[in-house]
Amino acid sequence: MHLSRIDLNLFVVFDAIYAEGSVTRAAQRLSLTQPALSHALARLRGMFGDPLFERQGNAMVPTPMARRLIEPVRHALRGFEVTLGGLAVFDPATSERQFNLAVRDVLEATVLPPLAAMLADSAPRISLAAVKVERREIAAELAAGTLDAAIDVMLPLADEIRRERLLIDKTVVVVRDGHPRIRRKLDLDAYLAEEHILASSRRHGPGLEDFELGRLGLQRRIRLRCQHYYAACRVVAQTDLLLTMPERYARAANQQTGNRILPFPADMPPFDVYLYWHGNVDEDPASLWLRQQMRRAAGAGTARRGMRSAVAGRGATRPA
Numbered sequence: 015m016h017l018s019r020i021d022l023n024l025f026v027v028f029d030a031i032y033a034e035g036s037v038t039r040a041a042q043r044l045s046l047t048q049p050a051l052s053h054a055l056a057r058l059r060g061m062f063g064d065p066l067f068e069r070q071g072n073a074m075v076p077t078p079m080a081r082r083l084i085e086p087v088r089h090a091l092r093g094f095e096v097t098l099g100g101l102a103v104f105d106p107a108t109s110e111r112q113f114n115l116a117v118r119d120v121l122e123a124t125v126l127p128p129l130a131a132m133l134a135d136s137a138p139r140i141s142l143a144a145v146k147v148e149r150r151e152i153a154a155e156l157a158a159g160t161l162d163a164a165i166d167v168m169l170p171l172a173d174e175i176r177r178e179r180l181l182i183d184k185t186v187v188v189v190r191d192g193h194p195r196i197r198r199k200l201d202l203d204a205y206l207a208e209e210h211i212l213a214s215s216r217r218h219g220p221g222l223e224d225f226e227l228g229r230l231g232l233q234r235r236i237r238l239r240c241q242h243y244y245a246a247c248r249v250v251a252q253t254d255l256l257l258t259m260p261e262r263y264a265r266a267a268n269q270q271t272g273n274r275i276l277p278f279p280a281d282m283p284p285f286d287v288y289l290y291w292h293g294n295v296d297e298d299p300a301s302l303w304l305r306q307q308m309r310r311a312a313g314a315g316t317a318r319r320g321m322r323s324a325v326a327g328r329g330a331t332r333p334a
Contacts, residue, residue: 025087027054032084035073085158092159093294104299106137113140113304116147116155116164120243121287124262125165129311156292162304164290174293181312183285185223185278186264188250188257202279209237211257213246223258226282247271260285
């Protein structure tokens, strides 16, 4: 199949249908009529000898061949965008671009508010989409251009994925105000004597704090396991259970609960949080601007104070 015989616009159509899961929504996204998009899909099917998408209810579900094609197609399209984008001046004051960020919920509550506030002033027409992406998919989505950047702990990614330490956080313990056994200070014996909440997206397994306690030959009793720190903070406010979590999110999530935030009573390595992007956008003006804004957001308010007080160069923790 010679490139000169291929209409490259068909791959834009393929990407839009794959992303939207609907011919109608893909047509709206590309400002095309639905018959025109259906005709383009028919040409794609003929080109590859495969249906590419099969209707299941109201959704267009990709076939195995489409799933194999999407990453190289998106990578190629992203290459064109970067090349053409490098020829133009990126003006955040007038740009209507949407940036897609992979952010875990623990970091979303601390990074997005200052980032959105800054963009409201300097880039009023730019939009953000913060999404949850499986860690094993981050590199592929950055390469394909479906993600512009990601914020997470240290991850074992290939060299083409660039990284920069964005902020450092530490571990704290959240306890309700008026707890009958815990006052202003919390030592290790008192911590272990209480029952605990573990917030984790995983069904099984210990938390990071349990790994560190295990190094000391210690173990705590988990009374409740839940998915989100915010829900766990609400439980703390109504029980005597203790919650161990990152400090920045603890301060954001507990503004309305009245819970107290105390230092973790044992040595814990800090949370090193990294900003990730693909090497093919190293010099892309839009990506350079976005990364600058994310650095500023990470350094705003309590985050900046936390970075000044943290010890630089400590190793990254294991992913939660």
